[in-house]
Amino acid sequence: MPQADRLVKTSDCFQLWLGQDDVRFFALVTMFITGLFLIRRQMRVGLLAILLLMAGVAGPLGIAAAALPDDQRYPASGDRLLLWVSYERGRAPVEASGAEALAAAGVEVWSLDPTSSYFLPQLARSMDAVPQEDVADWMQAALVSGKQVTIYAVARAAVPVLRGLAALEPAQRAAICVMLMYPNIYREAEPLAEPDYLDFGSLEGARIRILQPRRSAATPWLPGRVEALEMQGANVSSVILENLREDFWARETPTEFETIEGRRLDAILLREMESWRCR
């Protein structure tokens, strides 16, 4: 995608959360208040003048029109391509090293960190704001490579992936293998109420593998999520990852086993890609 298009799309995405005028307003107010506390009185007038000048300049330039990182690519000569979508906390160092290891093993990796790429807050719900057209374009670009494409997404990042998948032509959808690590696909999940699952549109022909760490509040709800995706047309299988918690590769206080497994995340993904035999 040309850089100019990417800038425009990102700007649009940012405005899903706040209008550009709102962004400018909040940026100014925050900077102004912070400045008042931090600087001496004689400098405050100068700061005010600078901020007003910035407000005038920010409009024509577009405040969200910064240069953005695209996906991170790890080329490899093998016939498999893994699209790796990190979750809302961003790309963990272990994920980057895992992508390198996979590339060394012949699996090309395109790694997408949605919160970074789209300047989104590091919140699960931010994933819902990732444009599905972009994800669909990304998957189509991967298919053009002629390689066997697997897309892997973590937690709420499953939402833009499944939406993008639903936006594809059925033949394209069927050509992609989807691996979801403890997908959060709820519209609403409140205590004492039946879970309400998101409707992604048609997932007819999609082949989905759910990777569910055992030590997760979501584990008892695995059958419900499988059923919800099957109801939308997907062919779903699942595997339990024993003795692991959600985001075991990025835990602040991991168990010894989680540390070991986190370091071999690439091997876990490779094992699933191979044992699942999604062709």
Added chain:
Amino acid sequence: MAMSLGMKWGHRLGLVAMLLLAAPLGAAGFQARDAVPAPALVARDLAGVERTLADYRGKVVLLNFWATWCPPCRREMPSMERLRVKMQGRPLEILALDSAEPVEDVEAFLAIMKLGFPILLDPDGVITKNWKVFGLPTSFLIDAQGRIRYSLSGPVEWDEGEALQVVESLLAELPATQDKAPNP
């Protein structure tokens, strides 16, 4: 400094407005419920004894869903134990229901952390699903008639602040003969 009557009332109203605005920020996140009857709960404790919610009718019940692998659950456990000690002799029962993990994990945890309230087991997660618990910890406060009055997603310090107030508010509904609250 002397203030006019108008200014005094202005200050007071301002203070009230600030407190009202600040209250939700400091709130623990208790959700008041429509006093619906609690779902069925039949679970074994660590001694293998079957317990049901009906066993505790006439008491206020704090039902806490937790797991040993859940750091926030482990963090709030000591405050639940302090609440138990603080409320000794009063009609409050604390039940901690371990969600979907082997009993050995629970026993290993309890060897480290001594708790005086019953630990119930839900090894296959059936009760967790029946109560529609999607995150841990999740807690429910059940009144003496067996109705769910509050729910809370996430941890809290149970022996102080809003949590203690909510517990006391349910105890206050009981006839004085049932709950002899300590003198302030």
